[in-house]
Amino acid sequence: MGDKPQLYPCIRCGRMPDENDKYCIDCGVPVHNRCSDEPGILKKGCSFVNPPTAAYCAKCGEPTVYQLHGLIQPLYPGGNRPAFLNFK
Numbered sequence: 001m002g003d004k005p006q007l008y009p010c011i012r013c014g015r016m017p018d019e020n021d022k023y024c025i026d027c028g029v030p031v032h033n034r035c036s037d038e039p040g041i042l043k044k045g046c047s048f049v050n051p052p053t054a055a056y057c058a059k060c061g062e063p064t065v066y067q068l069h070g071l072i073q074p075l076y077p078g079g080n081r082p083a084f085l086n087f088k
């Protein structure tokens, strides 16, 4: 395989992470802007790694972890969720 996600400078402090880092060692931000749709017992999840500027997953449309951490503001809060999913 060897198909590693591309590394970007930390979105908060600009530090360049090492290849195997999961979190920024200076400020604790996740290195990869993954999809927030984590694999669970009943679902496969997505976990797609998006570019650091992505507020929503390019693959499934769920918010990315950077958006959930408040690191980036989506231009369109609520994203592509159909209205009937917003009732809670």
Ligand SMILES: [Zn+2]
Pocket (backbone or CB within 6 Å): 010, 011, 012, 013, 014, 015, 024, 025, 026, 027, 028, 029
């Ligand atoms: Zn950082």
Ligand SMILES: [Zn+2]
Pocket (backbone or CB within 6 Å): 035, 036, 037, 046, 047, 048, 057, 058, 059, 060, 061, 062
């Ligand atoms: Zn996704």
